[in-house]
Amino acid sequence: MREKIVVTGAAGFIGSNLCKMLLQQGYLVIAVDNLLAGTLENLPQGVEFKKIDVCEPDFSRYVEGAAAVFHLAARNCLDDCAKNPVDTARINVMGTANVLQACVTYKVPHVIYSDTSAEYEGIETFPSQVDQVKPMSIYACSKRSGALIAEGFKNYYGLNVSTVRYFNVYGPAQDWRRVIPPVMSAFTIKLLQGQRPFIYGTGEKRRDFIHVDDINRFHLKLLREREIQGGTYNLGSGKDYSILEVFEKIENEIQSGIGPIFKPELPGEAFRTLADISETLKTGWEPKVSLEDGIRAFIAYTKDRLARG
């Protein structure tokens, strides 16, 4: 019989890619999402889709008999969270507690909590180490609260929770519809459409980019190797690039001849992200997709996506 895996936030960027990989590996995938930000179009054929808010008491029945639950559902755009702090806390904190409670009730053997490098936003020493966090924004504080609640479930109920702290993830199905989309989408879409992309600030901010396939290879490893479960892992490439460097790499591939428009800084954005991945490397995982290869694949995907309308 196929092992059942539940993915919350399955219609979003990372969740939909994760569902695809789990299906390819032969798992029975229960895809949970309330479509707050995700779309049905993202969901791969073959998942069992359940449209429900993770805060609903009724959510719990979906985890019965699951071998693992990946909890990705979250309100997660910095600006959106700042404008909706109460609902952010409801989803990212109460929703997480509800998912964890369901896993205790149905004795789910493993829960994977999706955390964020935004937890390091108040710390100015690099690379960022898992035990030194200083969240500042509503988003980061809500995700920290979710991670702390998970610690509580671990300590008091013995729930087996692994925490994966992603840096700047990019790849197919990245949410390009946001008012301010993530840079990779923002630059690629505008350049392909012959328009000038915006850079907020001077372009000197640095980011650690990691391809979604590398994230999912670690997810799979966590699922299969009991001895590495229960820890907190940074998932980045361990390299950082300035926003201008990323712009240049994308433009080198597209050759549009178009330059960026510089806009004022956005409030609350960290100056730099860079992961210390030494502990994650000890598990035998390593990032395999170079930024150059990832950008080429992302441009091909975006061209196809735009052609489909």
Ligand SMILES: NC(=O)c1ccc[n+]([C@@H]2O[C@H](COP(=O)([O-])OP(=O)(O)OC[C@H]3O[C@@H](n4cnc5c(N)ncnc54)[C@H](O)[C@@H]3O)[C@@H](O)[C@H]2O)c1
């Ligand atoms: N994308 C990144 O670079 C990145 C970096 C760090 C951490 N993360 C974390 O990874 C996870 C997934 O992020 P993503 O980039 O795929 O975001 P996304 O917005 O594309 O996906 C999140 C999904 O959660 C769903 N959702 C939101 N509230 C819900 C609710 N109450 N009930 C059910 N579903 C709900 C949304 O509809 C969406 O489909 C999030 O927890 C986020 O905090 C992402």
